[in-house]
Structure formats: structure tokens, C-alpha cells
Amino acid sequence: MRAVTLENERLRVTVLPDKGGDVIEFLHKPTDTDLVWLTPRGLRDPREHFQGAPDDVAPFADYYEGGWQDVFPNGGAPSEYRGARLAQHGEVFALPWECEVVADSPEEVAVRLGVRTRRLPYRMEKVLRLRYGAAALEIEASATNESGQRLHAMWGQHIVFGRPFLHPGARIRLPDGVTVIPHDVPIAPGGRRVKPGGPWQWPVVPAEGGGDLDLSVVPEPGTPSDIVYLTGFSEGWYEITGEIGFRVEWDAALLPYLWMWQEFGATTGYPWWGEAYTVGLEPFAGMPTNGLATAVENGTALVLEPYETKVLRLRAEVVA
Structure with a gap:
């Protein structure tokens, strides 16, 4: 597969x-730290898969190497939208981009x-940029509805952190006023929470399997898997801080x-097999992970x- 490397004196970023357009390397040169987590299974070419099984519901998991993906126009589980069957996180993650x-x-x-989706009439583009002297990747992305129809989409940045950067005790910082929506809380039409989440005061929320989960501190291996949704951002940003820090800023409007979501080795079956130690912090339009049809509803x-x-x-x- 083609790879493109963008490099300055502080960063090396590799894209596929x-x-x-996956980001598979985000190397901070002064500390020789790669901020990208890669799975033990490594990189696989999804083009081989789609030639033989274009309607498989789980190609994302089968061909997930870690890194950082664009998710569009379906987020989470397979879904059907206006007659189009959309796979898990489909469809741009597996397509070749110009x-x-x-x-x-x-x-x-x-x-x-740039790329055009195959099942919905969308065109996506993104420009990735490094500037002299800055340890920052700048991205300007666009999604265009090329049809005369009013359409819906989920759009997310599938950013996942793991070792060597992520470690127990690392801190997660968010703006004041952010609220937490547990995964099992239903969302009413119009996006209103049926049961509101609490304020982000480094909250402790119920975790699957009992016990509590402190969302501000990266826990020890073996902590139960979980996913929550955060909203109420007056400004779109978060930071993970440890020996070095990483800050992501985006348009929260x-x-x-x-x-x-977190996976710290508690899932011993498909697709993790107890090998993952990861936290995903993914800016998104649309929720939950049930797919586009649910987000429209x-x-x-x-x-x-x-x-x-x-x-x-x-x-x-990178904040060092």
C-alpha cells in the first residue's frame, strides 16, 4: 500500500x-515517542477483503491496525440507511484515497x-499539514453531499492511544462543563438525554460488571471494558498527560x-484476545455506537x- 510521510524537525507522520488515509505513525522526534498505537496483528490490506466479501459486517475489526481513522458516514455497528447497507464504521476507512x-x-x-463513498453520494477531502518548528499536525477536512437529496451521516475521528505512550496513571483532561452519558442511557428524539449525565468533575461512573470507573485516570491492566459519550463542550479539546502530553483540538459545533472507550485486556475473545491496552478518545457527530439509522432516529x-x-x-x- 502507498504511504506518505510528512516530516519536520519535531514530528514524523505517516499516512496510508x-x-x-489512516495515520499509522505520529513520532515525536525529541523524545522518540510514537503516539500511535498499533495492534499485535499488524497492518493488513482491506482491498483483498472487499474483492471477495463486500457485504461483510465487520471488515473494520478484521483489518484494524490501530492508528487513527476517519469514520464516515456510519459510526459503530452495521446499519442500513435508505436502502444502503453500511458495514461497521463504513465506508471511507477501507477505501483507497487519491x-x-x-x-x-x-x-x-x-x-x-480525497475519496468518494460508494454507497452514498458523498465526497470527502482532507489536507494534512506540518509547519516549521511546530510539534502539531493540522488537518482541514471536508464532507460534501453531491446529490440533490437531504442526507444524514455520522462523522468521527477514530483516535486510539496505547503503549508505549499510554500507561497506568496517565491523566485525561477535558474542558469544564462536559457531561457524561453512559452507554446504556437511551437518547430521546431530538438528542435530549432521557437521564442526564453528571458534570465532568473527574467523575466516577458505573462500569460494566460492577464497580466504578474514574474517567480521568488511565487504569491498570485488567480493568473492565467500557464506553461512554461526553458532550457539552464549550471548546473542543482534550489532553492526555504523562511523561509527555498530547492535545487534540477540534470544532465541537x-x-x-x-x-x-477503553480496552485494558479484559476482553479475551474476538477481536482483542486480551492483548489490547488502549483508550479511544474520538470526536464524533452522532451517537451511540449502534450505527447511522439509530443516530438519525x-x-x-x-x-x-x-x-x-x-x-x-x-x-x-505533542505537549512536551
Whole structure:
């Protein structure tokens, strides 16, 4: 598969145009720390899979190497939308994207990626940029409805952290006023919570299997798996701090939810087999992980009017 490397004196970022534009390396040079988590199974080419089984419901899990993916237009479980069957996290993560270098100078390097979805009439583009002297990746992405129909979508940044960067005791920081929605709380039409979450005061929330989960501290291996949804962002940002820190900033008006999931080795079956030690902190439009049809029904899905373009700006920075 094709790979593109963007590099300055502080970062090296590697992207796979042939696999959804995945970010598979985010290396902070001064500390020789790769912020990207990669699975023990490694990188696999999804193009081989789709030639033989285009309607399989779980290609994302089968071909997930870790890293950082765009999720569009379906988030979470397989779903059907207006006659189109959409796989788990389908469909742009598995598609080959066009690739063009748009800047290559001492001041900045940048690459533009683009793709059309196959089952819905969308066009996506994103420009990834590194500037001189900055330990930050800047992304400007767009999603365009190329049809005359009013359409819905879920749009997320599937950002997952693991070792060597992630470790027990690392702290997760969020803006004041963020609220927590447990995974099992139903969402009423219009997006209103049937049962509101509590304020983000480094809350302790019930975890699956009993006990409590402190969302602000990365726990020890063996902690039960869980997922919650965070909302109420006046500003879209979070930080993970340890020996070095990592800060993600995004447009929370466009992606108003942050999916937070953890897998610390408690899942001993498919697809983790007890080998994962990860936290996902994923800015999203739409929730929960039940797929696009559910997000449309509960009013949290993104709406794109005929020929409308939505633009997302995101910045990911190492704080050392």
C-alpha cells in the first residue's frame, strides 16, 4: 500500500492513502515517542477483503491496525440507511484515497487526500499539514453531499492511544462543563438525554460488571471494558498527560460528542484476545455506537443539505 510521510524537525507522520488515509505513525522526534498505537496483528490490506466479501459486517475489526481513522458516514455497528447497507464504521476507512502533495518547502509540508463513498453520494477531502518548528499536525477536512437529496451521516475521528505512550496513571483532561452519558442511557428524539449525565468533575461512573470507573485516570491492566459519550463542550479539546502530553483540538459545533472507550485486556475473545491496552478518545457527530439509522432516529446524526459541504478543522499536538 502507498504511504506518505510528512516530516519536520519535531514530528514524523505517516499516512496510508490506500487504507482510508489512516495515520499509522505520529513520532515525536525529541523524545522518540510514537503516539500511535498499533495492534499485535499488524497492518493488513482491506482491498483483498472487499474483492471477495463486500457485504461483510465487520471488515473494520478484521483489518484494524490501530492508528487513527476517519469514520464516515456510519459510526459503530452495521446499519442500513435508505436502502444502503453500511458495514461497521463504513465506508471511507477501507477505501483507497487519491493523494496529492500540495506543499513541500522548508516552511511547511502538506498532502491532500480525497475519496468518494460508494454507497452514498458523498465526497470527502482532507489536507494534512506540518509547519516549521511546530510539534502539531493540522488537518482541514471536508464532507460534501453531491446529490440533490437531504442526507444524514455520522462523522468521527477514530483516535486510539496505547503503549508505549499510554500507561497506568496517565491523566485525561477535558474542558469544564462536559457531561457524561453512559452507554446504556437511551437518547430521546431530538438528542435530549432521557437521564442526564453528571458534570465532568473527574467523575466516577458505573462500569460494566460492577464497580466504578474514574474517567480521568488511565487504569491498570485488567480493568473492565467500557464506553461512554461526553458532550457539552464549550471548546473542543482534550489532553492526555504523562511523561509527555498530547492535545487534540477540534470544532465541537460540528462534532459535539466525544466517544470514550477503553480496552485494558479484559476482553479475551474476538477481536482483542486480551492483548489490547488502549483508550479511544474520538470526536464524533452522532451517537451511540449502534450505527447511522439509530443516530438519525435519535436526532444526533449530522445533516447535509443538497450539495452542502461541511468543513472540519482539527489540530493534534505533542505537549512536551
